Amino acid sequence: MSAIPVEPARRQRKSAEQRTRDILAAATLVFARNGFRGADMQHVADHAGVGKGTVYRFYPTKEELFRAVVDDAMQRLTAQIETAVNGIDDPFEYLRISFRAYMAFFQANPDTIELFVHERSEWGTECKPSYFVYKDSHSDEWLAMCERMVASGLCRITDPILIQDLVGNLAYGTMLVNRISGRNAPLLEQADALLDGLFRGILRT
Amino acid sequence: MSAIPVEPARRQRKSAEQRTRDILAAATLVFARNGFRGADMQHVADHAGVGKGTVYRFYPTKEELFRAVVDDAMQRLTAQIETAVNGIDDPFEYLRISFRAYMAFFQANPDTIELFVHERSEWGTECKPSYFVYKDSHSDEWLAMCERMVASGLCRITDPILIQDLVGNLAYGTMLVNRISGRNAPLLEQADALLDGLFRGILRT
Amino acid sequence: MSAIPVEPARRQRKSAEQRTRDILAAATLVFARNGFRGADMQHVADHAGVGKGTVYRFYPTKEELFRAVVDDAMQRLTAQIETAVNGIDDPFEYLRISFRAYMAFFQANPDTIELFVHERSEWGTECKPSYFVYKDSHSDEWLAMCERMVASGLCRITDPILIQDLVGNLAYGTMLVNRISGRNAPLLEQADALLDGLFRGILRT
Amino acid sequence: MSAIPVEPARRQRKSAEQRTRDILAAATLVFARNGFRGADMQHVADHAGVGKGTVYRFYPTKEELFRAVVDDAMQRLTAQIETAVNGIDDPFEYLRISFRAYMAFFQANPDTIELFVHERSEWGTECKPSYFVYKDSHSDEWLAMCERMVASGLCRITDPILIQDLVGNLAYGTMLVNRISGRNAPLLEQADALLDGLFRGILRT
DNA sequence: CATGAATGAGTCTTCATTCAT
């Protein structure tokens, strides 16, 4: 019944890229689960399989680590959507595919949603959450797409901003409701139905 | 030659209800601003104009105080919506009025939105946030309303659940986007336009 | 052989003055022994017989506590010298008594010397050590005393500043050498001999 | 199409003596500025232009490095004084020249003073500071010099130990006061005046 | 040998909660 001395996990030397990936992945997990305040840097280090000092060598404060985690998530979201819509010209098709890619991303990366919530919770109105920073930075191209939809003459709604808001708010609301309400509905099918519902309207004309 | 004793903020004699209200109001403010973890019980006591011990007599832990704050907000939201729709029979009208009352509440009580975010941030998937507990508890009556809309024969969409989701997600998304993105648009007018857009659809038939 | 549960030292409530005294005394001890960096706030709390939080309630940072400790020592030094010279008019007598009181203080409070060393060690040239701040603030009255000595016509040295420097540097050097070199000579007797030596000169005329 | 490899600060090939000198010089600077605790071994390595591991090959611990730095300074002080008094026989002249060399050294090497302060601050009464170790080791020859002064019959003071103390304490005090009080007076001229003052006494006989 | 990436023990500070008055 004597304690087995834990072999102190011989010191590893890995590439900076690998370390970055390990730490970012660990931090994403820990921050998503526990929030910014609730996360313990020691847990991040443990999950990443490194010492605490190593985490601090890459990200000098907890806050910078958190920001890096959120940025990383935003970049993956952006990349996934851009890959999906690559080469699509028709604005309606563009919108539908984006909407699906958006939902698919959050379906596959629910941690990201948690991060957004934590970010907002921690910094409140002091700084605009990354999600909205990104959204605003892409606002022009989205609006252009909406304008092309209106110009096609196929829309009953002629205010492109209203279209943008409808789609944007519905997407955001759907993504959150699905995650937070705990209903693990198949987001993709739902996405199509919701977007379709939005486009064709609830009321018979 | 006796010194005039400084009046030591004479121990207040207030009713328990008044104390409860004071503490709840103070806590709402402090929790909304700083989140659950970030809130300092001392600040709550200071804002409420009572000693810290008194706060603990009414709410034995920080967590219970937070829950009470959120419950209180949910009750006010519920009451406001119920008052608004009182006596309305037509389901379309009912929906429109609810939607407006919902937006009006959050417009007037943005702190409530912050509380919802903080609640989710702190407890994650461990417990369903109050907003969704309430929503689920009212799901039946909302669904019934959607069914009546479908039954009216006026809807293109015949799945009442889809209607419920569309409206619910759009409402939730709009409420959050308006608050978080920092656009302080007149929520009420926007509410009408959005709901109208949803009902009549984006596309010309 | 079962462990005796340590009675957790029932919570005390003392006057703020008493607490201040306890904490200051404990901090003087711990800082003198271990220096600023080397001192552990937990030790200070332990020595003062209070919780760590209590120390922080009185002195919000380690640095402020250290400054308070040094200030306290300077005030005691100042008070002791002023008491000793109270009512003395003759400048030579004034000087001799001050010199003795100065030595007596450091003899009785060697911790103070350590504090001075630590203060200088920690803050280097960033801020003038308290000892010299005090010294400068009293420079005028000391100089006046030296001028009166010169004016008496009894001095070979006619530059009052030189007299001031001689006495000041000798006092400072003697105080430190006695402490640091570890010679625990009877400082008082030595003080008289040294001052006498300085006044009457080493060389026969 | 091959990239030009960045020359990675080619591993230096220097003699051990050169490395020692570099490291010692760097450490003197860093320790003087920041104290023992405050000094960062990384900074020492950076200033010396070597890797941290190399510093540790020459001096296996921070403490040993510090001791080496102080020893080095003491040796330079000793050497400078000995060079200055070389060949001087007259004890009064010997004393005057030593006093000047002493002051000149600290004038030119104020870092040394800081090191003494830091050494005392860090080790307190645990070990006698190098300055006093040196002083004690030379005590005999200094005392002999004082005895020769007494024997010359020119001194009013007949206790050679008292003379030794007077000069020693005044020298030490003057050196420190000049450095610490921040007065950057020309130490050399002051040295002459002070020593002269000490020898001829303040009082007219 | 030289390097610097990796480690983790050590400390200041905060704040929820308790309890003497």
Added chain:
DNA sequence: GATGAATGAAGACTCATTCAT
């Protein structure tokens, strides 16, 4: 009951030292 002084557990961050390359 009401108060706020007292407590101590918890956690971010630093840096001397080690050791894989």
